[in-house]
Amino acid sequence: MAHSTQRALVIVMSPITRDPRVLRQVDWLRGKDWEVDTVGPAGHHVPGVDIHYGLSEPAQWTRSKIGSMFIYALLPHALKFSVLLERLIPQEVCDRIAAGEYDLVLFNDHHFLPWVRNRKVFTPAVVERGIHLDIHEYVRPRVPRDSLWRVFAAPYYDWIRTYIGDRRFSTRSTVASGISDLYVSEFGIEPLTIVRNAPPYVELSPSPVDPERIELLYHGAASDVRGIPELLEAMKVLPERFHLTLILVGEQARIDSYVRTVEQHQLRVQFVDPAPVAEIAQHINPYDIEVMFYRPLNRNLEFALPNKLFEAFQARLAILIGPSAMMTSVVSEYDNGALASGWEVSDLVAAIEQLDHESLSRMKHNSDRAAREISAETEREAFFRSFGGTTA
Structure with missing residues (x-):
């Protein structure tokens, strides 16, 4: 037949x-x-x-x-x-x-x-x-x-x-x-x-962590509700070992406003062009920790499980989040991230300051172990x- x-x-x-x-x-x-x-x-x-x-x-x-x-x-x-x-x-x-x-x-x-x-x-x-x-x-x-x-x-x-x-x-x-x-x-x-x-499973290994230069990352939509202003505020007071990279898509006027803030305050922040969707994991693999600080301003932000969370797994990155219910569940299950205790900039700064070579290496290793399951x-x-x- x-x-x-x-x-x-x-x-x-x-x-x-x-x-x-x-x-x-x-x-x-x-x-x-x-x-x-x-x-x-x-x-x-x-x-x-x-x-x-x-x-x-x-x-x-x-x-x-x-x-x-x-x-x-x-x-x-x-x-x-x-x-x-x-x-x-x-x-x-x-x-x-x-x-x-x-x-x-x-x-x-x-x-x-x-x-x-x-x-x-x-x-x-x-x-x-x-x-x-x-x-x-x-x-x-x-x-x-x-x-x-x-x-x-x-x-x-x-x-x-x-x-x-x-x-x-x-x-x-x-x-x-x-x-x-x-x-x-x-x-x-x-x-x-x-x-x-x-996203699909990608064969990668975690990049090494330099204790003297810890690489923070946000990649995705250029939007104030995605925690970018809070990240820039945090960079004003974080120790010099922390550097931030923003890989942004979306409204150019919004991106330009972030560039002006960085230049005005001479922040340790660089802007990198985005990569095609199929190449995101490889593009962000050199960094250490993806920051997703999404204040629960609406239901979708409250229960967010964004693409970038899972892209961070494939890139073998550590993950830093606020107290977001859905993301907390995933990060806790795989022990591959850090959790800010609240939604103030001071909470974000405190969580970032706790990061060091040992904790980041462990988190990135755990993302590596979970990458096939989270695919x-x-x-x-x-x-x-x-x-x-x-x-x-």
Whole structure:
């Protein structure tokens, strides 16, 4: 009997080529001989994907101020969704879903969620077969009404969010148990399967620690809520043996503001250009300790398990964090990091000052020991388990 290949449709609102979590899902599926199609922004076809269904351009009138006001102020939510997104989805992919051509339909973005209400596409047979939702973060219950546009748009996005608990989704996954608990409590759904944002295993060794020059590192988004201002404040008072490297992506104006602070105070801080996603571990391996000081300013920061945490494992770095619940659990399990006792700059300084050659070498060694377990290869098992797939 000829082998019947399974086919998956991966749906995402962000540019897929720049979304490591979605790229891993595609790789995992293709690695088990699934055929994969994708739906998302046009122009982001991933190598190995059979068909990428790019969204059409929205009608010009919907992008004008008057058009947006009309849509958000006057149209019912379901019609808003139809005008803003559903009509941009190619008819061919709708027909193929309805025809039952996909063994897995995987939603990766809450913006698309109301699409499941379309019974012509998601027929009872398709729903019974199973639709999976991978929700990457905690979507806030109430959109902040901090601008005129948000005042009108907020009720619509609150409505979209209600579909997270829709019973047409048979299985769900997310990035951290704390986020799963929030959704379980709110929607009365089954606990979500945890699939962490760990990158592939990389064969590396810990770099040696120079006791006279301890290398602190932050790599990632240039954002004040990621602890960068606190790190720069700490560098003003830390002993001379500590040096900081910032490898930043994001808004150039924000990066420039950090550069000005460093120059103004003549801090022992250098800026290094980022590397491609696949080369991050090798790029940051020469440093000693990754600092992730995320004040719990919102639910996603409170329960953060950021990509950089797992990239630090692959780079064989030690890890320094504040009292973040999810990260504390991981670092405590593998004994590969240090914990600041609170969220003040003085707490961060005290934690850094305790670091020395012996403790850092031990932490980096423990990251090395855990690197294979904290990798995409292990998380792949959880991914297939999340929707009842098999890794065999």
